[in-house]
Amino acid sequence: MMKPRLTIFDEPLLYTEGLSKLLSQSKIFNTIDICNSHEHLFEQLKLDPPEILIISSNMLMLTDIFRLVEDITSTNKKIKIIVIGNSYDMIDIRKLFNKGIKGYLDKNSRYDEFLKSINILLLNEIYICDNAKERMINFISSEEGKHNPHIKEPLTRREMEILKLICDGCSSKDISEKLFISINTVETHRKRILLKLNAKNSVGIVKYALENHIID
CATH class of the missing domain: 3.40.50.2300 (Response regulator)
Incomplete structure (x- = not known):
């Protein structure tokens, strides 16, 4: 190459x-x-x-x-x-x-x-960069407080935590180890996050967070 x-x-x-x-x-x-x-x-x-x-x-x-x-x-x-x-x-x-x-x-x-x-x-x-991702997470949290109409229902605190780890490139295995929860639980949270954010899959979740209607 x-x-x-x-x-x-x-x-x-x-x-x-x-x-x-x-x-x-x-x-x-x-x-x-x-x-x-x-x-x-x-x-x-x-x-x-x-x-x-x-x-x-x-x-x-x-x-x-x-x-x-x-x-x-x-x-x-x-x-x-x-x-x-x-x-x-x-x-x-x-x-x-x-x-x-x-x-x-x-x-x-x-x-x-x-x-x-x-x-x-x-x-x-x-x-x-990490600094911008941190601002993005805070921004999403504050937008939820305003009842953002594009999000079907607000993300829970645990889902926000998992979203942040997905943004950091962590796999389900990484997340389960960091948060001391089973991989099945992580996968359930992932599915709920994708559903709430109206995203098709979890690859490039940061891109979805930026390009979809999470950030108005």
């Missing part, structure tokens, strides 16, 4: 160059390029588009990021975009995923989580 190419769209700050060097040492990527202007970025996307593109919020307003993601995904659907945001709220993160990003990290995400996000994207899955 060929190593992917990476482009980082950000100001040429020390941390960007440092990140580039760290990633070079990880030997995940074939090449790593840094673009610091729209012209440079679109020229590269046209001539030699990378497999993965990182867009930082350092040099762009959120509305500009929305527009940029839309422009890129309209012509380069195969590029996997990761946005490094400034602790955006769940509505904005959902909007970014709807526009076509595949990964979201907060600025305070750690390097090991960054590597994890890359590996997950290379498996054709989506990634949302």
Whole structure:
């Protein structure tokens, strides 16, 4: 399998160059390029588009990021975009995923989580950082308190706990061990969660939580 190419769209700050060097040492990527202007970025996307593109919020307003993601995904659907945001709220993160990003990290995400996000994207899955997932769980809880009409009935505290573990990528076996309950009980909870959220299956539950009507 060929190593992917990476482009980082950000100001040429020390941390960007440092990140580039760290990633070079990880030997995940074939090449790593840094673009610091729209012209440079679109020229590269046209001539030699990378497999993965990182867009930082350092040099762009959120509305500009929305527009940029839309422009890129309209012509380069195969590029996997990761946005490094400034602790955006769940509505904005959902909007970014709807526009076509595949990964979201907060600025305070750690390097090991960054590597994890890359590996997950290379498996054709989506990634949302732990901080954002925590905000998503809290958001869902508060929305239930408002009697969200799209949820058939509120998730119980135990179901919220299991939803969070599913978002963390835990299997039914992992969940049963963490919560000291049987696998059958976990499976029953899973089915009830999927039914309540009107989701078809538990694969990519985070994606369903974002794309379905859990978050308005």
